[in-house]
Amino acid sequence: MAGLLIAIAAIGIGLFANILAPHDYAAVDVTQRFLPPSLGHPFGTDEFGRDLLSRVIFGARTSLIVALSSTLVGATLGVVLGVTAGYFGRASDEAIMRLMDIMLAFPSIVLGIALATVLGPSISNLALIIGFIQIPAFARVARSSTLVVKAQEYVVAARTLGQSNAGIMIRHVVPNILGPLVVLASLTVPGAIVTEAALSFLGLGVQPPTPSWGNLVFDGTRFIYSYPLLVALPGIVLSIAVLGFNLLGDGLRDVLDPRSRR
Amino acid sequence: MLPVSEEKAPVRAPLLEVRNLTVRFPLRAPVFARGRHQITAVDGVSFSIHRGEVFALVGESGSGKTSLARAIVWVRRPDGGSVLFNGVDLATLNGKQLRMSRRGFQMVFQDPYSSLDPHQTIGRILSEPLRVHRVSNVRSRVYELLTLVGLEPAFAARFPHEFSGGQLQRVGIARALALKPALLVCDEPVSALDVSIRAQVINLLIRLQRELGLSYLLIAHDLGIVRQIADVTAVMYLGKIVEIGTNDNVFNHSGHPYTVALMSAVPVPNVTVERNRKRIILVGEIPSPGVTITGCRFHTRCWLRTRLGDPEICTSVEPPLEGRVDHSIACHFTGEVMR
Numbered sequence: 001m002a003g004l005l006i007a008i009a010a011i012g013i014g015l016f017a018n019i020l021a022p023h024d025y026a027a028v029d030v031t032q033r034f035l036p037p038s039l040g041h042p043f044g045t046d047e048f049g050r051d052l053l054s055r056v057i058f059g060a061r062t063s064l065i066v067a068l069s070s071t072l073v074g075a076t077l078g079v080v081l082g083v084t085a086g087y088f089g090r091a092s093d094e095a096i097m098r099l100m101d102i103m104l105a106f107p108s109i110v111l112g113i114a115l116a117t118v119l120g121p122s123i124s125n126l127a128l129i130i131g132f133i134q135i136p137a138f139a140r141v142a143r144s145s146t147l148v149v150k151a152q153e154y155v156v157a158a159r160t161l162g163q164s165n166a167g168i169m170i171r172h173v174v175p176n177i178l179g180p181l182v183v184l185a186s187l188t189v190p191g192a193i194v195t196e197a198a199l200s201f202l203g204l205g206v207q208p209p210t211p212s213w214g215n216l217v218f219d220g221t222r223f224i225y226s227y228p229l230l231v232a233l234p235g236i237v238l239s240i241a242v243l244g245f246n247l248l249g250d251g252l253r254d255v256l257d258p259r260s261r262r
Numbered sequence: 263m264l265p266v267s268e269e270k271a272p273v274r275a276p277l278l279e280v281r282n283l284t285v286r287f288p289l290r291a292p293v294f295a296r297g298r299h300q301i302t303a304v305d306g307v308s309f310s311i312h313r314g315e316v317f318a319l320v321g322e323s324g325s326g327k328t329s330l331a332r333a334i335v336w337v338r339r340p341d342g343g344s345v346l347f348n349g350v351d352l353a354t355l356n357g358k359q360l361r362m363s364r365r366g367f368q369m370v371f372q373d374p375y376s377s378l379d380p381h382q383t384i385g386r387i388l389s390e391p392l393r394v395h396r397v398s399n400v401r402s403r404v405y406e407l408l409t410l411v412g413l414e415p416a417f418a419a420r421f422p423h424e425f426s427g428g429q430l431q432r433v434g435i436a437r438a439l440a441l442k443p444a445l446l447v448c449d450e451p452v453s454a455l456d457v458s459i460r461a462q463v464i465n466l467l468i469r470l471q472r473e474l475g476l477s478y479l480l481i482a483h484d485l486g487i488v489r490q491i492a493d494v495t496a497v498m499y500l501g502k503i504v505e506i507g508t509n510d511n512v513f514n515h516s517g518h519p520y521t522v523a524l525m526s527a528v529p530v531p532n533v534t535v536e537r538n539r540k541r542i543i544l545v546g547e548i549p550s551p552g553v554t555i556t557g558c559r560f561h562t563r564c565w566l567r568t569r570l571g572d573p574e575i576c577t578s579v580e581p582p583l584e585g586r587v588d589h590s591i592a593c594h595f596t597g598e599v600m601r
Contacts, residue, residue: 152377153371153373153376153377154376156332157369157378159337160364160368160369161391162364172381175379175381175382
């Protein structure tokens with residue numbers, strides 16, 4: 001429940017950023033640099049005199065768009081590949097899973113940099129790239145869960161009824177492996193936020209002056225000894241959001257299991 | 263709603279005919295040795311089931327009963343032999359024809375907890391066969407099926423975990439009946455249930471068989487149940503049928519030492535008879551099907567062989583299944599068994 005509230009709050013902040021933010025996130029005022037928190041600037045200001053609260057609020061929008069859409073991309077493709085590999089086994093299993101191993105062999109940041117260089121920096125490309133990096137994780141979990149479900153007698157039963165392979169995968173396999181996948185997705189969202197931050201920091205992701213939680217934290221680290229609040233405040237917000245998504249994942253797993261339903 | 267092949271089949275053809283069916287499983291083996299290591303779970307089994315007949319297959323765990331059942335309902339292609347349903351070889355059918363043919367034979371599974379998808383309501387489970395085969399009036403048909411197996415139509419909205427094993431097995435039976443099949447393959451339909459519930463489910467199966475004129479292939483290791491409801495009984499040992507015949511012949515005139523040993527394990531509900539009953543305790547476990555046994559496959563545990571002083575033929579020649587139409591036995595010394 002707490003997770004759901006935090007996640008809804010985070011998404012709400014992202015959606016209504018332009019209403020909620022007290023200032024323009026890009027308005028520079030060099031006379032107002034490094035201000036401590038005050039009524040006018042509840043989170044203070046950064047090295048260009050921009051209102052930190054407004055930047056955090058708009059950062060929610062960017063970070064969540066990238067994190068959620070990339071997880072959607074990664075989960076969809078990963079589940080399709082993983083279920084196919086697990087269900088059909090043999091050659092298709094070998095082919096798909098070795099491909100996943102190859103993808104996993106590259107450090108995600110290196111893979112991300114390579115792809116971002118080719119595709120060019122933009123928020124939608126960033127979502128695609130991060131989603132692509134996540135495919136192997138989803139494929140592995142989907143495959144191993146599929147192997148468990150495939151051995152269940154209800155799959156054999158569906159086959160004796162004349163149900164097609166596609167029908168069995170959609171009606172029986174996917175609903176029964178959703179639990180672990182939802183948990184994985186909730187764990188992937190914070191990872192995606194961090195990857196986004198790393199790529200943005202390298203200039204391959206979100207371009208300044210557009211804020212994201214990741215580049216706020218990264219930019220702030222330059223002043224971590226003199227003005228630690230520049231790291232701490234976006235960092236705390238980021239942590240709360242991450243915690244929220246994790247709790248949400250736990251809650252969803254329980255809801256998706258009909259045995260725990262009352 | 264009889265299967266499509268009905269008109270084409272010869273009048274006297276059995277409903278189901280199994281010819282020389284073989285099922286093998288590869289063992290996990292190093293790449294170079296692949297293909298050589300395999301287990302023969304079902305080793306050339308033949309029999310037929312006629313319309314309205316209850317055919318029982320008995321044998322201990324590991325004798326290949328479930329592998330045989332799965333090959334018959336064509337969820338696992340056999341490695342040899344053929345399955346003919348209404349005179350049509352299932353191997354010759356294309357995907358669409360096979361799907362049509364499946365309406366004629368359905369399966370009831372051993373474990374009702376794992377044979378029903380936990381994420382689907384009873385209603386969805388029962389409507390799956392109807393939707394796959396584009397049967398109309400799904401909702402009323404689901405209610406009809408629930409009533410048929412003695413459950414309330416209101417159960418359609420609930421999930422499997424809300425029911426007891428006996429109720430779930432009724433759902434499993436209802437699902438198998440959804441397409442109005444002529445043959446029901448029941449793989450140990452009650453062995454996963456509480457003893458108190460078994461009789462109810464067996465009685466349900468008997469009632470449905472009479473009301474709907476069904477044929478059963480009943481796989482069981484509870485001989486009491488088989489004796490009660492089967493017309494024909496086959497005894498399986500290590501992938502082969504060692505004795506087959508009418509129920510009376512197999513139970514009252516057992517001709518194979520293995521059958522005799524199985525029968526001697528059934529308790530008799532009479533104190534004096536039970537106390538004086540002679541029991542034959544088989545030594546050891548059923549051998550692993552991966553091990554090649556020469557001669558009679560039962561010789562390693564045969565009490566008769568010991569009594570006859572280890573005749574050489576038992577370890578060198580495999581006895582063929584032979585005898586009359588209503589009683590065949592695979593034993594070199596079946597004459598000795600009767601005495």
